[in-house]
Amino acid sequence: MTVVCVPDSNARELLGALPDGVEVIAWNGEDEKPDRLAETVFWVPQVEDSTNLEGKFRAMPKLEVTQLTSAGTEDILDHVPDGVTLCTARGVHGSAVAELVMTVILATLRQLPHFIEAQRQGRWDPVEADDLRDKRVLIIGAGDLGEQTARRLRSFDATPVLVAHTARDGIHATSELPKLLPEADVVVLTVPLTPDTTGLVDADFLARMPDGALLVNVARGKVVDTEALLAELTSGRLRAALDVMEPEPLPAGHPLWTAPNLIITPHAAGSIAKAGPRAFALVNAQVRRYLAGEELVNVAKSGH
Known part of the structure; x- marks a missing residue:
């Protein structure tokens, strides 16, 4: 038996x-x-x-x-x-997580948090939004989830750029990030947590992203330096959407809860x-x- x-x-x-x-x-x-x-x-x-x-x-x-x-x-x-x-x-779980990636990117670009808050307050408050067409989206992590995300982005006329630890046909190496980051409208993290990816997104990484760029993390919280990200969000220079974070679960009173320019979901990308x-x-x-x-x-x- x-x-x-x-x-x-x-x-x-x-x-x-x-x-x-x-x-x-x-x-x-x-x-x-x-x-x-x-x-x-x-x-x-x-x-x-x-x-x-x-x-x-x-x-x-x-x-x-x-x-x-x-x-x-x-x-x-x-x-x-x-x-x-x-x-x-x-x-x-790749398809479900890729859907959440698309959801938070579109919500951010189309100013959904602004409109939801205006609705809650009963305000008619039109603002100019943005779209995904012609956006350059850097996807760090070229496994199943990265590929699923890239496929969906192409259907919105965006340009996905895949990055992995080692370069191969159509995929850049992480060593190329210093030259790729300044050209990215959106950066999506889909990497596994390893010694190489722990703390990958530090102050220097974030500083290379252009003003107004969006960081999306559906990988692991420890991939991102929380304090460095908070500094960029608070200054208003960058935007972010986090399904995973460090620490997790996020405790009451943590500054991420009230950080501007941020969408938080509670590690829910695969919860379908x-x-x-x-x-x-x-x-x-x-x-x-x-x-x-x-x-x-x-x-x-x-x-x-």
Whole structure:
């Protein structure tokens, strides 16, 4: 019997039917362990699980595959034991997050925050807005999310410019940022959090962006120097839209709450009704690949 462990009963339902010979158990890390937990070979953690990972891995000594339902690996990668393959949900949430990127860019350019506030106050207050046509949008992070965002931007007649750690056909290297940033109307961050990207957007990075430019962060909060960004927002020189920030959750009274020229969403880019079903459709397919001895997709760390 092949034992698959998911975090809760809702996940077990979303996982759907699997071939005969598979037993699905639910465990979210509590002290009371289900029967046959120690026999688990395929584990699906809670979303962005970072609690007592060493203990959870010890409880599953026969584990061979850990399948995430999110794309980021920074919370778990260093804890995965040798011999265990780690897979991500790359491609599952890209469309939803890219939609939020488009939403906040358009909302900012079309002055939606101004009009919403005027409506709240009962004021008829027309102002001149802007559009996406001919805008140059720098997308730092050329994975699935970057590509999904670029495709949507082209449909609005904008010009996406993709940037990755290493240059390849049609994609610039991060080493080229000093010359790319001054030409960007919008900068979108879609990079994973790594030692190279932590603090990437610092005071020097922001200073290279032109007056009135917009920074959109749907990557991780630690990619951006919060104090440096606050200084640019407060001066009125730059605008921003943050779905992720540092610290997070953003505490009451934090200056970001009242910073001008800023749209905040609470790490909600992937929070859509179909997120769970889409993620567990991938999990189901991965379990079937595992059972058939086929190559898994979205491998972030090989156990072989």
